[in-house]
Amino acid sequence: MPATNYKRVLLKLSGEVLMGEQDYGIDPAYVARLADEVKAAKDTGLEICLVIGGGNIFRGVAGAARGLDRTTGDYMGMLATVMNALAMQNALEQAGVPTRVQSAIPMSSVCEPYIRRRAERHLEKGRIVIFAAGTGNPFFTTDTGAALRAAEMNCDALLKGTSVDGVYDSDPKTNPDATRFEEITYSRVLNDNLKVMDATAIALCRENSIPIVVFSIREKGNVAQIIDGTGTKTIVREDA
Numbered sequence: 001m002p003a004t005n006y007k008r009v010l011l012k013l014s015g016e017v018l019m020g021e022q023d024y025g026i027d028p029a030y031v032a033r034l035a036d037e038v039k040a041a042k043d044t045g046l047e048i049c050l051v052i053g054g055g056n057i058f059r060g061v062a063g064a065a066r067g068l069d070r071t072t073g074d075y076m077g078m079l080a081t082v083m084n085a086l087a088m089q090n091a092l093e094q095a096g097v098p099t100r101v102q103s104a105i106p107m108s109s110v111c112e113p114y115i116r117r118r119a120e121r122h123l124e125k126g127r128i129v130i131f132a133a134g135t136g137n138p139f140f141t142t143d144t145g146a147a148l149r150a151a152e153m154n155c156d157a158l159l160k161g162t163s164v165d166g167v168y169d170s171d172p173k174t175n176p177d178a179t180r181f182e183e184i185t186y187s188r189v190l191n192d193n194l195k196v197m198d199a200t201a202i203a204l205c206r207e208n209s210i211p212i213v214v215f216s217i218r219e220k221g222n223v224a225q226i227i228d229g230t231g232t233k234t235i236v237r238e239d240a
Helices: 015-019 028-042 060-065 070-094 116-124 142-152 186-191 199-207 222-227
Strands: 008-013 047-052 099-103 128-132 157-162 212-216 234-236
Touching: 008 015, 008 028, 008 142, 015 028, 015 070, 028 047, 028 070, 028 222, 047 070, 047 116, 047 142, 070 099, 070 128, 099 116, 116 128, 128 142, 142 157, 142 199, 157 222, 186 199, 212 222
Parallel strands: 008 047, 008 157, 047 128, 099 128, 157 212
Antiparallel strands: 212 234
């Protein structure tokens, strides 16, 4: 078992990580590398759910800023997450991991609709489940969708893989003196407006006592290190 004693986790990945070194879209080689890392984590006995953003293809907020109706933009973003989910499913199954995609927007030709009991059964049978299309509603981010699914699936933690190795008191990309937290409370994240996840997602995790583990997904092998309790990360929880 993992050193952290997690039994079931939800791994949230930003869509941007699927680009690899590209400026846009999906890099199959990088997705395959991510799939290998997820497989290695699953091989420890862990039950894994995945949520992947759609920012590498389309982001609703950005579209709204360019004059597109926000609701339309958000639905387009949800469809982008389905594309990413299918790409990850393909990579995982090529690595020998049975995987199911469940979408909050029904599209029976390409994936299953989201049904909680069916998702739980998949996890019990050793399959990875990828939740796509966020919550199925506009004005909610994939972070909120991830927090919601983590609560519904009774996950022990929400692992958020990003481009930085934790939560900082300011943006480390612009401030070289930014300080990384080892642990921090949900309330501190909300009160200081630290850009970990959106406020709704943080509140959902707090209400359901789901710790958020923030780490860099771009470092090879980091998923397994986070699972076994090592690796650089920040843990967001109430008793930090």
